[in-house]
Amino acid sequence: MEERAAPRRVVIVGGGFAGLFAARALRRSPVAVTVVDRRAHHLFQPLLYQCAAGILSEGQIAQPLRGLLRRHRNATCLLAEATDVDAGARLVHARRPDGTALTLPYDDLIVAVGMRQSYFGHGEFAAHAPGMKSLDDALHIRRRLYQAFEMAETAADAAERQQWLTFALVGGGPTGVELAGQIREIAGHTLDREFRTIDSARARVLLFEGSDEVLGSFGRPLAARAARTLHGLGVEVHLGTRVTGIDAQGLTVQDKDGATTRFDARTVLWTAGVEAPPIAAALARATGAAQDRAGRLAVQPDLTLPGHPEIHVTGDVMSLRRLPGLAEVAMQTGAYAGRAVRHRAAGGTKQQKPFRYLDLGSAAYICRGKAVVKVGRTHLSGLAGWLVWLFVHLAFLTGFRSRLGAMLSWSIVFASGSRRERAFPMSDAGGPPSSAAPAKA
Amino acid sequence: MEERAAPRRVVIVGGGFAGLFAARALRRSPVAVTVVDRRAHHLFQPLLYQCAAGILSEGQIAQPLRGLLRRHRNATCLLAEATDVDAGARLVHARRPDGTALTLPYDDLIVAVGMRQSYFGHGEFAAHAPGMKSLDDALHIRRRLYQAFEMAETAADAAERQQWLTFALVGGGPTGVELAGQIREIAGHTLDREFRTIDSARARVLLFEGSDEVLGSFGRPLAARAARTLHGLGVEVHLGTRVTGIDAQGLTVQDKDGATTRFDARTVLWTAGVEAPPIAAALARATGAAQDRAGRLAVQPDLTLPGHPEIHVTGDVMSLRRLPGLAEVAMQTGAYAGRAVRHRAAGGTKQQKPFRYLDLGSAAYICRGKAVVKVGRTHLSGLAGWLVWLFVHLAFLTGFRSRLGAMLSWSIVFASGSRRERAFPMSDAGGPPSSAAPAKA
Numbered sequence: 001m002e003e004r005a006a007p008r009r010v011v012i013v014g015g016g017f018a019g020l021f022a023a024r025a026l027r028r029s030p031v032a033v034t035v036v037d038r039r040a041h042h043l044f045q046p047l048l049y050q051c052a053a054g055i056l057s058e059g060q061i062a063q064p065l066r067g068l069l070r071r072h073r074n075a076t077c078l079l080a081e082a083t084d085v086d087a088g089a090r091l092v093h094a095r096r097p098d099g100t101a102l103t104l105p106y107d108d109l110i111v112a113v114g115m116r117q118s119y120f121g122h123g124e125f126a127a128h129a130p131g132m133k134s135l136d137d138a139l140h141i142r143r144r145l146y147q148a149f150e151m152a153e154t155a156a157d158a159a160e161r162q163q164w165l166t167f168a169l170v171g172g173g174p175t176g177v178e179l180a181g182q183i184r185e186i187a188g189h190t191l192d193r194e195f196r197t198i199d200s201a202r203a204r205v206l207l208f209e210g211s212d213e214v215l216g217s218f219g220r221p222l223a224a225r226a227a228r229t230l231h232g233l234g235v236e237v238h239l240g241t242r243v244t245g246i247d248a249q250g251l252t253v254q255d256k257d258g259a260t261t262r263f264d265a266r267t268v269l270w271t272a273g274v275e276a277p278p279i280a281a282a283l284a285r286a287t288g289a290a291q292d293r294a295g296r297l298a299v300q301p302d303l304t305l306p307g308h309p310e311i312h313v314t315g316d317v318m319s320l321r322r323l324p325g326l327a328e329v330a331m332q333t334g335a336y337a338g339r340a341v342r343h344r345a346a347g348g349t350k351q352q353k354p355f356r357y358l359d360l361g362s363a364a365y366i367c368r369g370k371a372v373v374k375v376g377r378t379h380l381s382g383l384a385g386w387l388v389w390l391f392v393h394l395a396f397l398t399g400f401r402s403r404l405g406a407m408l409s410w411s412i413v414f415a416s417g418s419r420r421e422r423a424f425p426m427s428d429a430g431g432p433p434s435s436a437a438p439a440k441a
Numbered sequence: 442m443e444e445r446a447a448p449r450r451v452v453i454v455g456g457g458f459a460g461l462f463a464a465r466a467l468r469r470s471p472v473a474v475t476v477v478d479r480r481a482h483h484l485f486q487p488l489l490y491q492c493a494a495g496i497l498s499e500g501q502i503a504q505p506l507r508g509l510l511r512r513h514r515n516a517t518c519l520l521a522e523a524t525d526v527d528a529g530a531r532l533v534h535a536r537r538p539d540g541t542a543l544t545l546p547y548d549d550l551i552v553a554v555g556m557r558q559s560y561f562g563h564g565e566f567a568a569h570a571p572g573m574k575s576l577d578d579a580l581h582i583r584r585r586l587y588q589a590f591e592m593a594e595t596a597a598d599a600a601e602r603q604q605w606l607t608f609a610l611v612g613g614g615p616t617g618v619e620l621a622g623q624i625r626e627i628a629g630h631t632l633d634r635e636f637r638t639i640d641s642a643r644a645r646v647l648l649f650e651g652s653d654e655v656l657g658s659f660g661r662p663l664a665a666r667a668a669r670t671l672h673g674l675g676v677e678v679h680l681g682t683r684v685t686g687i688d689a690q691g692l693t694v695q696d697k698d699g700a701t702t703r704f705d706a707r708t709v710l711w712t713a714g715v716e717a718p719p720i721a722a723a724l725a726r727a728t729g730a731a732q733d734r735a736g737r738l739a740v741q742p743d744l745t746l747p748g749h750p751e752i753h754v755t756g757d758v759m760s761l762r763r764l765p766g767l768a769e770v771a772m773q774t775g776a777y778a779g780r781a782v783r784h785r786a787a788g789g790t791k792q793q794k795p796f797r798y799l800d801l802g803s804a805a806y807i808c809r810g811k812a813v814v815k816v817g818r819t820h821l822s823g824l825a826g827w828l829v830w831l832f833v834h835l836a837f838l839t840g841f842r843s844r845l846g847a848m849l850s851w852s853i854v855f856a857s858g859s860r861r862e863r864a865f866p867m868s869d870a871g872g873p874p875s876s877a878a879p880a881k882a
Contacts (some may be wrong), residue, residue, distance in 0.1 A: 062864035184446035423503035
């Protein structure tokens, strides 16, 4: 009797866009795939702000990983957080939610852990200014946003009322801009005529950005248009500012001349930076790989770590030719790594062509009917940008049902301002979720 | 110039069914209505278990109170928890979410605070066996249910696996029965073929009930049918049992002969009893009103407290002729109290007819296509019961959009077992939400 070799073991750490696309590329390959993630769901991160803003439900943007991989006969999903890698013995060490350990042997390792919020060394900011990376963050921010108006309605005096009606956003990237637009729309449109004491439409939204433009990654012409749109929406944009302090009542910023200004705001949200989760440093130690300033792992042109052709690093946590942290990059690098492993599992020995990013463009939604879109040299803004944004997001949302539901939710919020998902849990009322806390590496 | 008298001030404590229906009865009355609730949303409590079970989203069963009352020109909503009543000075003392105080003067007071979970003096059970009264509870239970299967998949050995695959429910009323049915359906239908190591369909569901039947309030014939349906679903029903201990690994129960048995189960949910929130005891102290064993306030036939014609008590927290804690009773008593205040505000002095409950029946959903319904002497079960259940719940869900959404979600889960709202936050991973904790009166 012929002995059948055990299938090659592929461990994929992380079930975001990169991890999911890697698993999909391996679907018909004779390997045993294990996807390990500290969440049980795959999150459609580009729409997370819409969950925070009360337009979409958690289930509309997050689907069970094992549901998505149900028909992948060769794939197993495990709920655990990878904590360390033994690159010599080829083992991933992980921790289950109850704290117990799990050890996963691999022949190929695909790292797709993404990035987490960074406070640039100011971990103490996290307690007052939650980030926007997980479902927990989104639900926490949803409560903070809607509860701020409730607190304003019952405020003891005008000064307190104004503090509750002031929202500060730190970071002028897509998430900050999208949240700024959402808050102005909630204030002026969704909450219209719901309050008796306050005029919700007079809520101030302050956006602080360190560089000299918002949405800098979209290039100067679109950045300027976005700034004009934000201005028209009533968002107060403060460029060239650096946050030096945050507390429960507001924040202090420093401009380029070194002058500091205090802003009172009971709601401060942080979208300013990202850093690699601790597993990246563990991998760097285990393999000698280099990390950039944010902790991203420097990879070779074929996305492997130097000296470790069996370890691919993909998605946001990968550092290669300054590729941006976009869903599209994560999908393409994940699929690339999956195909590379598939080739080898099929007995192939051909050297893979270096990874090449196909830039399909990027988009940011600002407010109803207005978005900026950049595809190569083509720039779109206003309604045209919004229509492209709509088409792209519907196309990429996973599953017909999610598309239909999102379409319905968008139609209603666009037409009437009404948002269905305004209910929020109170159980985190004591502070932001632990996921907002900076890495304790 | 004629001086206009300030409008009569009506404070409604609680925005559940009773409070909402009281406010609605007062819509065109020349009074100033203030609805104060510790949640910003009105919760459609009868479908809370479907939010926990991943069928409906929070927004499908909970709507902003102030949104529901937006067109009530005379109504104001405040987010605060009533803590005390000064019946002499006619003041409600309340606490805002940040702990600061709020004082609300009233001419008429309508108490509609509902009930909370009771552990019958065993507050220590709450840490291991969450209750099912709030959105926080539902999201916590959603995580516990789905995560239990995840933990079983990665269990270290067969014993631990079986513990994770055993679900114990304490309390054989509608909520306990509905949850039991949901867990069996999730195990056998929704999770079908998603796991590789475990067979989710083999999950055990244990239902513990102190009396000698489940759904006792539906009468013996329907209770017997419900028991048969549960048996057919694979739910193990343990009647005449009293829980004497609960820990993270399971529970100990005592039968009527005093014999104790230990059951290993990593998930224990508690739906066994209710108790009045602390404000009921405060009211009893302030007015001399009597409380029943669960803390409900004894009212006169016109729902006022003895000696206080200006204080109506409505809904679950009211004790009157053993009326059950049903949504229908809450709606009718709330509307009755609202009409009484309206009559007086219009200058009427007629003695109101005593409150009469019009029994429109009650219903409990057991599983797909099976429910029990009791309307007067008419008993329905199986598919006929389910159709009536469907019709009634669609009719009472607030708003067209909620109805459409729920209808769609039910069609899909009925046809394919697929549940959209399976994503859960992790931030309460340390334990149940504070709302599950018993009152610290």
